[in-house]
Amino acid sequence: MMEVKEKQFTADLEAAMQSVQTDQQERLFSYTEKINQAPLYRFLEKAGELTFPRTFWSSADEDFQMAGAGHAVELSVEASKNRYQQVEADWNALLKNAVISNPYHMSGTGVVAMGGFSFDPLKPRTKLWENFPSNHFSVPNYILTHTNGNYYLTINRLLLPREEYETVREELQTYRHTLLDSAVYQDNNHVLRVLSKREIAPEQWKETIKKATNVMKNTAIDKIVLAREVRLRFHQSANVPDILKRLVDTQSNSYVFAYEMGEDCFLGATPERLVKVKGEDVLSTCLAGTAPRGKTMEEDETIANHLFEDPKNREEHDYVVQMIRSTMEAYCTDVTVPDEPAVHQYKTLQHLYTPVRAKLQKNHHIFSIISGLHPTPALGGTPREDALAFIRDNELLDRGWYGAPIGWVDSNKHGEFAVALRSALIQQDEASLFAGCGIVEDSIPESEYEETKIKLMPMLSVLGVD
Ligand SMILES: C=C(O[C@H]1C=CC=C(C(=O)O)[C@@H]1O)C(=O)O
Numbered sequence: 104m105m106e107v108k109e110k111q112f113t114a115d116l117e118a119a120m121q122s123v124q125t126d127q128q129e130r131l132f133s134y135t136e137k138i139n140q141a142p143l144y145r146f147l148e149k150a151g152e153l154t155f156p157r158t159f160w161s162s163a164d165e166d167f168q169m170a171g172a173g174h175a176v177e178l179s180v181e182a183s184k185n186r187y188q189q190v191e192a193d194w195n196a197l198l199k200n201a202v203i204s205n206p207y208h209m210s211g212t213g214v215v216a217m218g219g220f221s222f223d224p225l226k227p228r229t230k231l232w233e234n235f236p237s238n239h240f241s242v243p244n245y246i247l248t249h250t251n252g253n254y255y256l257t258i259n260r261l262l263l264p265r266e267e268y269e270t271v272r273e274e275l276q277t278y279r280h281t282l283l284d285s286a287v288y289q290d291n292n293h294v295l296r297v298l299s300k301r302e303i304a305p306e307q308w309k310e311t312i313k314k315a316t317n318v319m320k321n322t323a324i325d326k327i328v329l330a331r332e333v334r335l336r337f338h339q340s341a342n343v344p345d346i347l348k349r350l351v352d353t354q355s356n357s358y359v360f361a362y363e364m365g366e367d368c369f370l371g372a373t374p375e376r377l378v379k380v381k382g383e384d385v386l387s388t389c390l391a392g393t394a395p396r397g398k399t400m401e402e403d404e405t406i407a408n409h410l411f412e413d414p415k416n417r418e419e420h421d422y423v424v425q426m427i428r429s430t431m432e433a434y435c436t437d438v439t440v441p442d443e444p445a446v447h448q449y450k451t452l453q454h455l456y457t458p459v460r461a462k463l464q465k466n467h468h469i470f471s472i473i474s475g476l477h478p479t480p481a482l483g484g485t486p487r488e489d490a491l492a493f494i495r496d497n498e499l500l501d502r503g504w505y506g507a508p509i510g511w512v513d514s515n516k517h518g519e520f521a522v523a524l525r526s527a528l529i530q531q532d533e534a535s536l537f538a539g540c541g542i543v544e545d546s547i548p549e550s551e552y553e554e555t556k557i558k559l560m561p562m563l564s565v566l567g568v569d
């Protein structure tokens with residue numbers, strides 16, 4: 104730390120510790136400094152060596168990345184339908200009592216909580232997701248933020264009464280030094296050898312699709328999203344920073360995220376934004392309706408035109424637009440939605456895409472919007488409760504955090520959540536991958552199966568499957 108900055112840090116820390124001693128009440132201390140360029144993946148690798156749980160976020164469309172190490176504070180509430188409101192209440196209480204030293208107010212600096220929710224708090228949890236409760240947020244001890252070409256380090260530490268100032272100062276300085284190791288990150292070329300790849304009950308999945316289309320023919324249900332799992336086993340433990348780097352390098356227009364709990368790491372590269380809030384500006388996105396990429400530019404364009412015109416994909420997409428529009432109207436003003444979707448291209452596929460912009464009403468927060476939006480018909484179905492009941496009763500999979508909101512909020516009133524798609528639960532030398540499809544009345548099981556295969560491709564390829 105440069106000398107002037109170090110003086111500022113020690114003065115702020117000492118003042119915060121004194122207030123904790125005086126009140127005899129624990130308090131979160133948060134200190135942000137601007138630093139020289141620091142390698143994010145190296146930071147994550149070092150964090151792993153120190154056995155800090157790691158978090159990672161890379162934006163789909165902005166120059167913005169955050170790497171987190173450790174859990175200075177954890178927020179987790181009971182599994183219930185109003186879990187969003189309770190997390191929001193805990194988050195507000197935490198901020199109210201925090202001592203924050205952050206002159207920059209840049210997104211993702213200061214007190215930042217990263218975390219997520221499970222897809223369905225009412226579905227019984229299986230052993231697969233035992234490390235991931237219905238919701239979990241953490242304020243990392245150390246956050247390296249890269250935004251618009253600048254780097255920031257935030258240190259968060261819960262200060263307890265009776266702690267020694269010197270001990271705390273030394274602890275923070277030592278970890279800071281170790282994590283900001285300036286060595287260049289080497290993708291260790293740990294090319295993973297895949298020992299086995301097991302598709303979990305693909306034929307039964309297709310049968311469930313048939314059942315869903317029959318139910319839709321005979322009831323008021325219009326759309327049900329059904330997902331499936333693929334399980335891999337490697338010759339050695341997967342290396343999280345390597346996987347994240349490969350996802351960032353190969354998956355443009357996608358949010359790359361990771362959240363580590365115990366020995367497990369949930370990570371992915373998802374194209375789907377759920378909601379972004381910056382001050383009063385709100386942006387949500389409808390993404391549903393899928394086609395592959397073409398091998399030539401002409402073929403690509405023909406496929407895009409066909410996707411744009413295709414009634415089945417347009418129907419899948421329109422349910423999402425209607426629902427997101429009406430939910431945004433409940434929490435926002437000035438809701439604007441284009442009349443027609445665009446086609447957005449990703450590495451292995453194309454999606455129908457409609458952005459929804461709005462202004463946040465004063466009494467609402469990002470968590471209120473999440474509670475209204477999740478799950479959109481891109482992951483649940485229409486009508487929501489009936490589709491969810493069908494999924495709960497018929498889908499073989501425990502979705503865990505797949506298909507659910509994952510993201511961050513900060514003390515500057517910024518935040519963004521994506522829908523955790525194109526993701527994998529890494530469990531040392533094993534991994535589960537997930538993919539699903541929007542099923543409507545005229546869905547064909549075999550085509551939906553093919554659609555999951557292209558959705559699984561990016562994650563399979565970074566994990567060493569051709
Ligand atoms: C459920 C997934 O994708 C959703 C998001 C975009 C397009 C979709 C589709 O066309 O079916 C799905 O609704 C997934 O990738 O696992």
Ligand SMILES: [Mg+2]
Pocket residue numbers: 391392393419540541554
């Ligand atoms: Mg689809």
